[in-house]
Amino acid sequence: MGKKLRVDPISCTGHGLCAELLPELISLDEWGYPILADGPVPRRLERLARRAVTDCPALALALVREKPAHGRAG
Amino acid sequence: MTSPTALAHPRFSLTEPLPVPVPGHPAQLPRLLPRHGAVPVRLADHLRGRGPVPYRGGPGQLIREVAAAGLTGRGGAAFPVHRKLAAVAGGPQPVVVGNGAEGEPASSKDKSLLWISPHLVLDGLQLAAEAVGSRTIGLYVHRNPRLLRHLQIALAERLDARVDRAPVELIEAPPRFLAGEASSLASVVTGGAALPRLKEPRLSERGVAGRPTLVQNVETLAHLALIARYGARWFRSAGTSAEPGSMLTTLHQASGRTDVAEAALGTPLTDLLRLADAGAVLVGGYHGAWLTTAEAAGLRLCNASLRPAGAFVGAGVLAALPAGRCGLAETARVVRYLALESAGQCGPCFNGLPRMASALAFLALVDGPGSARRGMASRWPDPAAARADLERWTGLVEGRGACHHPDGTARLVRSALRVFAAEAGRHCQGQCTGTEARPFLPLPPEPAIDAADWS
Amino acid sequence: MNGITHATALWYASRATGVVSLVLLTLVVVLGVLVNRQGRLPGLPSFAVTGLHRSLSLLAVVFLAVHVITAVIDPYVTIGAAAILIPFVSPYLPFWVGLGAVALDLVIALIITSLARGRMPRRAWRWLHWLAYAAWPVAFAHGLGVSTDLLSGGLRVVAISSALAVGGAVLWRVSQAMKATPRPERAAAVLAQGDDPPRPPRGDIARSERTSRRRPPREHRAGGPVSPPDDPAAGPRNPAIGTAAR
Numbered sequence: 145m146g147k148k149l150r151v152d153p154i155s156c157t158g159h160g161l162c163a164e165l166l167p168e169l170i171s172l173d174e175w176g177y178p179i180l181a182d183g184p185v186p187r188r189l190e191r192l193a194r195r196a197v198t199d200c201p202a203l204a205l206a207l208v209r210e211k212p213a214h215g216r217a218g
Numbered sequence: 219m220t221s222p223t224a225l226a227h228p229r230f231s232l233t234e235p236l237p238v239p240v241p242g243h244p245a246q247l248p249r250l251l252p253r254h255g256a257v258p259v260r261l262a263d264h265l266r267g268r269g270p271v272p273y274r275g276g277p278g279q280l281i282r283e284v285a286a287a288g289l290t291g292r293g294g295a296a297f298p299v300h301r302k303l304a305a306v307a308g309g310p311q312p313v314v315v316g317n318g319a320e321g322e323p324a325s326s327k328d329k330s331l332l333w334i335s336p337h338l339v340l341d342g343l344q345l346a347a348e349a350v351g352s353r354t355i356g357l358y359v360h361r362n363p364r365l366l367r368h369l370q371i372a373l374a375e376r377l378d379a380r381v382d383r384a385p386v387e388l389i390e391a392p393p394r395f396l397a398g399e400a401s402s403l404a405s406v407v408t409g410g411a412a413l414p415r416l417k418e419p420r421l422s423e424r425g426v427a428g429r430p431t432l433v434q435n436v437e438t439l440a441h442l443a444l445i446a447r448y449g450a451r452w453f454r455s456a457g458t459s460a461e462p463g464s465m466l467t468t469l470h471q472a473s474g475r476t477d478v479a480e481a482a483l484g485t486p487l488t489d490l491l492r493l494a495d496a497g498a499v500l501v502g503g504y505h506g507a508w509l510t511t512a513e514a515a516g517l518r519l520c521n522a523s524l525r526p527a528g529a530f531v532g533a534g535v536l537a538a539l540p541a542g543r544c545g546l547a548e549t550a551r552v553v554r555y556l557a558l559e560s561a562g563q564c565g566p567c568f569n570g571l572p573r574m575a576s577a578l579a580f581l582a583l584v585d586g587p588g589s590a591r592r593g594m595a596s597r598w599p600d601p602a603a604a605r606a607d608l609e610r611w612t613g614l615v616e617g618r619g620a621c622h623h624p625d626g627t628a629r630l631v632r633s634a635l636r637v638f639a640a641e642a643g644r645h646c647q648g649q650c651t652g653t654e655a656r657p658f659l660p661l662p663p664e665p666a667i668d669a670a671d672w673s
Numbered sequence: 674m675n676g677i678t679h680a681t682a683l684w685y686a687s688r689a690t691g692v693v694s695l696v697l698l699t700l701v702v703v704l705g706v707l708v709n710r711q712g713r714l715p716g717l718p719s720f721a722v723t724g725l726h727r728s729l730s731l732l733a734v735v736f737l738a739v740h741v742i743t744a745v746i747d748p749y750v751t752i753g754a755a756a757i758l759i760p761f762v763s764p765y766l767p768f769w770v771g772l773g774a775v776a777l778d779l780v781i782a783l784i785i786t787s788l789a790r791g792r793m794p795r796r797a798w799r800w801l802h803w804l805a806y807a808a809w810p811v812a813f814a815h816g817l818g819v820s821t822d823l824l825s826g827g828l829r830v831v832a833i834s835s836a837l838a839v840g841g842a843v844l845w846r847v848s849q850a851m852k853a854t855p856r857p858e859r860a861a862a863v864l865a866q867g868d869d870p871p872r873p874p875r876g877d878i879a880r881s882e883r884t885s886r887r888r889p890p891r892e893h894r895a896g897g898p899v900s901p902p903d904d905p906a907a908g909p910r911n912p913a914i915g916t917a918a919r
Binding site: 411413554557558559560561562563567568569571572573575576665666667668669671672 | 854855856857858859860861863864
């Protein structure tokens with residue numbers, strides 16, 4: 145099962161490290177906050193994605209297993 | 219219009235009109251509120267009229283009945299109630315909190331329900347707690363001294379009469395738009411500020427003080443109390459098969475009158491709002507969507523009808539904008555309020571929403587010699603530039619916050635740009651539909667000033 | 674090599690590596706503050722700052738290891754292997770050597786938690802990492818007390834500069850945090866900015882010169898009353914190196 149990148153918007157302070165390490169998957173909006181590309185992380189980028197997760201100074205980035213969407217709790 | 223009496227209804231401002239139920243609907247209605255008047259129902263009358271609280275005797279018993287009834291949350295998200303109950307019921311030491319903090323300035327249904335029929339809500343709270351096996355119960359209400367006193371008396375009465383099995387703690391919510399959001403609620407009840415948290419882990423797993431938490435809107439609890447007494451078939455006798463039952467709506471008529479009315483789901487909007495004097499219709503409150511009167515005239519109060527039109531039922535707030543008002547100006551005021559109500563936790567939200575508010579305010583200004591728009595020259599050279607920025611920012615904020623505040627605001631803005639496109643054009647020509655400077659959509663007089671306003 | 678020369682060599686090695694460790698730890702703390710404040714080093718991407726912070730801390734551990742081992746095996750003074758990690762058990766200068774053990778314990782805790790980064794809860798990691806602000810002063814005190822090296826000459830300059838560097842970095846961090854706009858007020862602050870008449874287009878609260886891949890670099894934001902938590906006041910920046918060497 146593929147892995148997806150997820151950002152915790154509350155912890156994220158817009159350092160921008162993730163976008164520098166992984167420009168193929170992460171770009172920054174005009175305020176410096178990350179915009180993640182849709183879809184799973186390609187195999188060849190997985191190691192880099194893991195590094196971006198570890199290096200994020202705010203620990204706001206995570207690599208999660210793809211889960212089937214279910215209804216939100218309201 | 220019945221003139222408001224000081225005792226009849228709790229208010230933030232005495233100038234609001236008194237909400238009354240709208241008669242003349244299918245025989246089963248009204249269910250939650252008395253047919254006429256806004257006088258609170260006393261405990262003795264409540265028990266005499268509805269019967270005793272039908273405790274099942276053990277956890278889990280009620281859930282099947284609720285599932286058969288197809289009850290969904292009445293707080294806006296319309297999530298199936300039996301699924302929430304089942305999710306919390308399995309956990310250790312669950313907590314149940316009734317959510318009466320509607321947050322939305324345009325919605326009065328929850329406070330009306332709590333004032334007029336508190337015992338129905340409190341019955342539902344006890345039944346839900348029994349169903350999930352909880353003895354820790356809270357009722358979360360906006361800070362309103364009269365309503366709080368009213369509820370304290372009702373709770374004391376119930377304890378004395380041994381109607382309640384477990385005590386209920388009243389918890390005050392700060393007057394914030396996001397205070398009624400489920401994770402904000404959990405944060406306040408745990409002792410913190412009314413700031414939303416991430417969706418994961420879910421409240422049903424880890425909520426208040428790390429315990430599985432059931433958060434249910436007070437109207438949902440009232441319906442639950444009736445389903446427990448009269449059964450699923452009775453509940454389904456109103457509404458549609460996909461969206462059964464009735465719901466409370468807050469109706470802002472073009473005449474300026476505001477009613478809280480109970481309506482069956484599937485009711486045509488024209489049965490609820492008088493559209494003859496309206497220029498546009500707001501459906502779903504301040505996170506909802508604007509529709510043209512022509513569109514609204516063909517729609518019903520159910521998601522099956524509203525969603526394809528870009529709107530949704532939400533918490534039942536419907537507003538008919540009078541013909542002599544400028545929809546852009548109204549929306550600009552609301553979006554400014556929504557921006558100031560951002561919790562300031564997520565970059566896209568606290569950066570995007572205020573900028574969207576400024577752009578919309580710019581579009582709401584009217585061009586012409588010596589007009590205010592010329593005075594704001596430096597930020598945008600022309601309305602087209604402001605609109606381009608507004609559309610870009612709207613796209614940037616959607617889905618990028620921890621809660622749905624940016625999404626809801628984006629939805630409102632998009633619908634305003636669509637419905638009031640012609641109005642925007644008129645503004646560029648130096649004209650405006652608005653003949654009245656008085657605002658129509660209600661907003662609280664005092665904005666949040668600092669961090670202390672969030673606790 | 675006769676015993677005395679051997680001992681002297683070890684003793685000098687211990688002292689020298691001790692000083693180097695202190696300098697490295699100073700750099701690590703300063704870089705750590707820089708990471709937190711989203712500061713940049715000229716010409717380098719921001720992952721270089723975190724990378725340097727990490728590399729220097731590992732280097733510091735290496736020098737610390739040599740410092741500690743040479744101090745223990747050196748026969749000139751008796752310290753005892755246990756005193757490496759257990760404070761105040763050394764026969765020689767128990768208090769000052771003990772401080773060194775405390776500092777080493779803290780550094781080891783920091784290294785272990787950093788290696789476990791991403792595998793432990795975010796908040797727990799942050800709180801543990803704050804031990805760094807305890808480790809440096811303890812190490813510094815150890816250095817001052819365990820020998821007179823840092824009290825005179827060139828090494829005194831080193832000691833004073835290190836103290837000033839760390840002190841300055843910490844004061845800066847604290848003052849930035851105190852000036853930061855509380856979260857619930859941030860939207861109001863952004864809104865207030867927008868109302869100001871003639872100002873550079875679309876100034877924002879996070880940064881003014883960050884180049885993003887979606888638009889060209891913007892001019893420096895003119896002043897601004899607010900500085901949100903964790904975002905430094907705007908300053909000249911260098912463009913991010915997108916696909917440069919990682």
